[in-house]
Amino acid sequence: MSENETKESLNFIEQMIEDDLKSGKNSFVQTRFPPEPNGYLHIGHAKSLVLNFGLAEKYNGKCNLRFDDTNPEKESEEYVNAIKEDIKWLGYEWNEEARFTSNYFETLYGYAVKLIKKGKAYVDDQSAEEISAGKTNPTIPGIPSPYRERSIEENLDLFERMKNGEFDEGTSVLRVKIDMDSPNMHMRDPIIYRIKKAHHHNTGDTWSIYPNYDFAHGQSDSIEEVTYSLCTLEFRDHKALYDWFIRELEIFPSEQTEFARLNPSYTLVSKRKLLQLVENNHVTGWDDPRMPTISGYRRRGYTPDSIKNFVHKVGIARRDGITDIALLEYSIREDLNKKANRVFGVQDPLKVVITNWPEGKTEMMQAVNNPGDETAGTREIPLTREIYIEQSDFLENPPSPKKWYRLGPDREVRLKYGYIIKCTGYTKDETGNITELQCEYDPETRSGQDTSGKKVKGTLGWVSAEHAVSAEIRMYDRLFLTENMTAIDDEFTNHLNPGSLTVIPNALLEPSLKSAKPGDQFQFERQGYFIVDKDSTDDHLVFNRTVTLRDNWAKKK
Ligand code: ATP
Numbered sequence: 001m002s003e004n005e006t007k008e009s010l011n012f013i014e015q016m017i018e019d020d021l022k023s024g025k026n027s028f029v030q031t032r033f034p035p036e037p038n039g040y041l042h043i044g045h046a047k048s049l050v051l052n053f054g055l056a057e058k059y060n061g062k063c064n065l066r067f068d069d070t071n072p073e074k075e076s077e078e079y080v081n082a083i084k085e086d087i088k089w090l091g092y093e094w095n096e097e098a099r100f101t102s103n104y105f106e107t108l109y110g111y112a113v114k115l116i117k118k119g120k121a122y123v124d125d126q127s128a129e130e131i132s133a134g135k136t137n138p139t140i141p142g143i144p145s146p147y148r149e150r151s152i153e154e155n156l157d158l159f160e161r162m163k164n165g166e167f168d169e170g171t172s173v174l175r176v177k178i179d180m181d182s183p184n185m186h187m188r189d190p191i192i193y194r195i196k197k198a199h200h201h202n203t204g205d206t207w208s209i210y211p212n213y214d215f216a217h218g219q220s221d222s223i224e225e226v227t228y229s230l231c232t233l234e235f236r237d238h239k240a241l242y243d244w245f246i247r248e249l250e251i252f253p254s255e256q257t258e259f260a261r262l263n264p265s266y267t268l269v270s271k272r273k274l275l276q277l278v279e280n281n282h283v284t285g286w287d288d289p290r291m292p293t294i295s296g297y298r299r300r301g302y303t304p305d306s307i308k309n310f311v312h313k314v315g316i317a318r319r320d321g322i323t324d325i326a327l328l329e330y331s332i333r334e335d336l337n338k339k340a341n342r343v344f345g346v347q348d349p350l351k352v353v354i355t356n357w358p359e360g361k362t363e364m365m366q367a368v369n370n371p372g373d374e375t376a377g378t379r380e381i382p383l384t385r386e387i388y389i390e391q392s393d394f395l396e397n398p399p400s401p402k403k404w405y406r407l408g409p410d411r412e413v414r415l416k417y418g419y420i421i422k423c424t425g426y427t428k429d430e431t432g433n434i435t436e437l438q439c440e441y442d443p444e445t446r447s448g449q450d451t452s453g454k455k456v457k458g459t460l461g462w463v464s465a466e467h468a469v470s471a472e473i474r475m476y477d478r479l480f481l482t483e484n485m486t487a488i489d490d491e492f493t494n495h496l497n498p499g500s501l502t503v504i505p506n507a508l509l510e511p512s513l514k515s516a517k518p519g520d521q522f523q524f525e526r527q528g529y530f531i532v533d534k535d536s537t538d539d540h541l542v543f544n545r546t547v548t549l550r551d552n553w554a555k556k557k
Pocket residue numbers: 033034035036037043044045047048068230231232260261262263269270271272
């Protein structure tokens with residue numbers, strides 16, 4: 001490998017930062033994560049978090065957490081707290097206290113007054129429809145508002161009265177005077193303040209006017225001296241406006257750089273639509289394990305590392321695209337493969353009676369907790385005369401032993417960590433279902449002490465009937481059936497996967513799981529990774545399936 005190849009390659013933002021630090025354009029890295037507290041964080045936000053907090057960590061800088069709370073009707077304290085919890089869970093620490101755009105309302109108001117005094121802003125009494133019509137479209141010049149040439153004194157007076165609550169909602173707005181002929185529609189005298197007599201989660205009833213997102217966002221970055229203001233591509237055309245504000249207001253020159261949104265396949269990343277799923281009970285809440293929210297993934301059993309590794313694998317691009325969700329599933333398998341202990345669990349139990357095993361005898365078998373991690377140690381599991389195996393591990397008329405390694409009449413398999421057993425008979429009920437197998441074990445074949453010289457290809461998981469712990473298992477699958485959820489044009493709920501949740505009310509698990517606590521994670525051998533859900537009680541264990549062992553969707557495509 002050449003020297004260049006061994007060096008970690010930089011993404012375009014890191015390259016820009018390194019260039020700026022070298023040239024002296026910037027002397028420090030200050031970023032921020034600016035969520036609007038109108039919903040829970042989703043997997044798309046994880047990309048922005050990893051980017052903003054990651055850059056601050058890498059370049060010895062700081063990352064602020066700023067709640068962009070300019071939209072009082074949709075925002076709440078619940079969301080503020082949930083967002084903080086998710087960021088901490090991912091392992092990030094924001095600089096000082098969390099900030100709120102609403103803490104800058106006074107400063108922003110002052111900025112607006114400054115623009116009025118410079119003759120660069122005016123109160124417009126047109127209706128929303130008239131303002132919109134006046135902007136026309138990018139190919140023809142706009143129609144200036146009849147209020148555009150109001151005097152500075154009149155504008156100052158009207159704006160103050162707007163602030164004092166003297167006018168009704170919708171009667172007037174404050175617009176900046178830029179260029180009604182600009183090909184960039186954001187420069188055609190955008191609105192920067194509206195009258196809204198709404199209660200705000202942070203400022204209460206202090207304000208009757210609220211700044212628009214575009215007036216608040218860039219200026220808040222300046223107030224916080226953010227050197228790298230990173231946002232998603234849809235704000236590209238807003239940059240000219242932010243730069244205009246900075247020039248006219250003569251404030252700290254935060255500079256915006258855009259990157260591509262993360263859009264995983266079979267996934268929705270829009271808080272507005274996720275809220276609809278919650279409100280219309282398509283899911284049980286923001287943290288339903290099927291939700292693509294950070295809290296949903298947490299409850300589902302995804303780890304912070306799996307989410308961060310996923311984002312790193314996706315990388316930072318300048319063009320939008322769809323990311324294969326299988327990459328996230330791969331990341332959690334990779335992480336849990338290292339961290340999760342293996343256990344036996346039977347989802348669809350079939351009783352097996354070992355007929356030559358003495359009644360009442362219990363023999364303890366030694367099982368390896370994690371074959372990839374010696375330090376994880378071993379545990380003992382009881383083997384008894386009656387056990388359960390998976391229904392799907394027995395076939396009455398199996399194909400040749402070369403194609404079917406599991407049980408069938410007269411076939412032999414090894415009970416993992418136990419003995420080799422041979423199926424000598426089976427019982428059916430009147431509808432033809434197999435209800436019991438009779439088997440014989442070979443006492444010479446105890447795992448680790450096998451003196452028989454026998455070789456069998458199949459190894460089965462099992463649990464002792466007498467000792468098994470019963471549990472509810474919630475088998476989760478992808479929430480949507482459509483690969484590209486950004487391209488649909490019908491109602492998005494038409495694309496929900498009706499099979500996204502299957503409940504197994506009575507799975508049987510090995511007795512070591514009796515003491516499992518919410519948040520504990522395991523690999524059920526041959527089945528997948530599972531986490532104990534918070535719905536568990538002392539006598540009712542609930543597990544969520546985090547992910548299957550293999551990608552079952554790969555072949556469906
Ligand atoms: P949504 O459409 O889900 O409401 P948003 O962009 O309005 O998303 P914000 O709360 O404003 O949500 O987002 C906070 C930060 O996260 C912003 O900087 C935004 O650009 C970024 N972000 C949001 N969604 C994504 C995504 N899918 N990929 C990358 N970054 C995202």
